[in-house]
Amino acid sequence: MPDRIDLHTHSSVSDGTESPAELIAAGVAAGLTAMAITDHDSTAGWQQAFAAARGTGLMVIPGMELSTRVGHSSVHVLGYLFDPTHQQLVEETARIREGRLRRAERMVERISADFPLTWPEVLAGSPKGATIGRPHIADALVAKGLVTDRGAAFESILHWSGGYYEPHYAPSPEDGIRMIAEAGGVPVLAHPATHGRSGVLPEQELERLIDAGLAGLEIGHRENTDAGKRRLRDYAAAYDLIVTGSSDYHGTGKPNRLGENTTDRSQLERILALGTGSVPFRG
Structure with missing residues (x-):
């Protein structure tokens, strides 16, 4: 069976509609061979996900989607295989939550x-x-x-222009990436091309993130535009960055379906080789 690897999914620990166990069951039903659980600013679903994967043959990559911010703009960073007990990361995610x-x-x-x-x-x-x-x-x-x-x-009501919106605390992308890397994790910028070429971060900014420890770009994502994806692929080739593809699955909370975008096995192997803070669960 060919590999089907989805490295961005959410459970009810953050804003998905399925428990970690139900999320794993959905991944198995979708024919995934490996998947990451990446709840927002939380690792609370890891152990439930591992337990649910036992005996299924599914590899579960422990991860998280860390909130960061530049001005009024939210920037999300996916972190894989970091140490969930790393003090600074634990304290910062508690502050974010x-x-x-x-x-x-x-x-x-x-x-x-x-x-x-x-x-x-x-x-x-x-x-x-x-x-x-x-x-x-x-x-x-x-x-x-x-x-x-x-x-x-x-x-409508929850839109930033709706009159009810306000931002929440989050560290800078550089600080978030640095924390994940210092915790032994592999930082990957989540869906970084949602507004076309004009929305892709400038190369100078990308270099700053790489200096902080950025290892990859999530290019296969339904919200990335075609023009943005082309720019990101150029970046990935120029800087030898890991390239991922993912669903950003939230159960019934979003139309995204498990496995609608996937990651090549070679790119997952790079993540596995770099991550030193935790290990994948091999079901």
Whole structure:
């Protein structure tokens, strides 16, 4: 059977709709041979995912999608095979999650002035232990019949121009990449070409990220534009960067399907060779 490798998926630990065990079952059903669990700013789903993969033949790559920020722009960094007990990374992700929670609460307070939605309703509809964020507010808006689905919520009430949005704390991309690398992990820039060539980071900025420890680019992603992908491939060739392809699966929370974009085995092998902070679980 040919390899089918998906290195970007989310469980209910962050903003997916399936538990880590259900996520692994979905990966097996989709015919994946390897997958990474990359919840936002959390490693809490790793052990559940490993347990669910036992006996399936599926390789599970422990990972995370780390929130970083440049000004008002959010930049996400995928980290693979880092040490989940690394003190600075543990402290920073806790700070990010707390910032997300307080920001979500403030947004709901603003929304409640115009729509019948309360913070207890958001909490009640969110999975226990999840990193609460805008997707959970979106789910509450759907449950109240105020929007049709998550997508509609993000395009209207939760849009940055909707009047209710506010940013949350996150470190700079350089600091985030450096932390992942210092924890023995492999940092890969997530979906970095969502706005065409004009949205791809300038080469000088890329060089700064590489100096901080950036190892790769997620090029195969439904939100990357064709023009952006071409620019990223040029970067990857010029700087010998790892190239990944992934679904960014969130269960029913997004239309993305497992395995819709995949990573070549040769690129996964590069990640496995570089990561020293943890090891993949081989089911």
